[in-house]
Amino acid sequence: MSVGAGEFSYAAQLMNKHNFSDQQLQHNIEELIDIFSAGLEPNKPVRLASGHPINNFMAENQELMKLAQNLLGPRENLAETYEKLLQVNIHYTRKESLLFPYFERYGFDKPSTVMWDVHNEIRKSVKMCQYLLNSGNLEELAEIEPKMLEDLQSMVTKEELILFPTALEMLSDDDWIEISAAEGEIGFCLIQIPEQ
Amino acid sequence: MSELLNDMSCKINTSTDRVDCLVSIITDFFDGAEPSALKTRFET
Numbered sequence: 001m002s003v004g005a006g007e008f009s010y011a012a013q014l015m016n017k018h019n020f021s022d023q024q025l026q027h028n029i030e031e032l033i034d035i036f037s038a039g040l041e042p043n044k045p046v047r048l049a050s051g052h053p054i055n056n057f058m059a060e061n062q063e064l065m066k067l068a069q070n071l072l073g074p075r076e077n078l079a080e081t082y083e084k085l086l087q088v089n090i091h092y093t094r095k096e097s098l099l100f101p102y103f104e105r106y107g108f109d110k111p112s113t114v115m116w117d118v119h120n121e122i123r124k125s126v127k128m129c130q131y132l133l134n135s136g137n138l139e140e141l142a143e144i145e146p147k148m149l150e151d152l153q154s155m156v157t158k159e160e161l162i163l164f165p166t167a168l169e170m171l172s173d174d175d176w177i178e179i180s181a182a183e184g185e186i187g188f189c190l191i192q193i194p195e196q
Numbered sequence: 197m198s199e200l201l202n203d204m205s206c207k208i209n210t211s212t213d214r215v216d217c218l219v220s221i222i223t224d225f226f227d228g229a230e231p232s233a234l235k236t237r238f239e240t
């Protein structure tokens with residue numbers, strides 16, 4: 001059986017009616033995605049207008065993954081890499097401030113209740129890693145960095161497999177115009193200001 | 197909330213059968229079913 005990202009999101013949203021908590025969903029979301037991974041329809045290539053908010057999020061993810069690859073591989077310019085990685089805060093802030101309110105408007109509150117906490121954990125661990133690097137505590141850095149990278153990469157997967165396709169299905173053209181108009185105020189993570 | 201859920205289902209292209217299947221598997225997962233068995237159940 002194949003299912004769409006929107007259907008997965010809708011099923012997740014329905015779990016409160018079955019007396020399962022957001023915390024249960026949050027702690028198990030990756031395992032659930034894994035159960036359905038073979039049936040999740042691959043994202044249909046969508047041609048989005050230049051500067052479309054989803055294009056911007058995806059471009060930022062590419063840059064974030066380059067930084068993650070550096071930490072996993074050559075580990076060059078670590079101080080600069082961590083300085084740049086702090087910009088993940090801007091990516092998450094745009095999601096929380098611009099995307100999530102539209103989801104909530106249409107009754108989909110799981111990104112706010114489930115994903116937001118994970119954003120905060122990643123923000124905190126990136127800052128902690130940077131602090132440990134700058135203070136020369138490389139042993140402790142080596143202990144916590146793998147989990148931070150795993151969470152960062154996992155969030156990109158959740159965004160690209162579930163969240164963004166669901167957003168493209170749910171939000172109207174007018175919604176996207178409003179979001180696009182407000183993006184500049186928050187700013188962009190690791191990419192130039194996109195041309196509209 | 198039910199009105200909002202109706203609104204969400206109007207915004208996305210859903211099949212009741214597929215959503216019911218997903219909900220059933222997720223429910224069984226939270227009730228302690230083995231993930232690998234659920235994966236097989238979903239894929240067959």
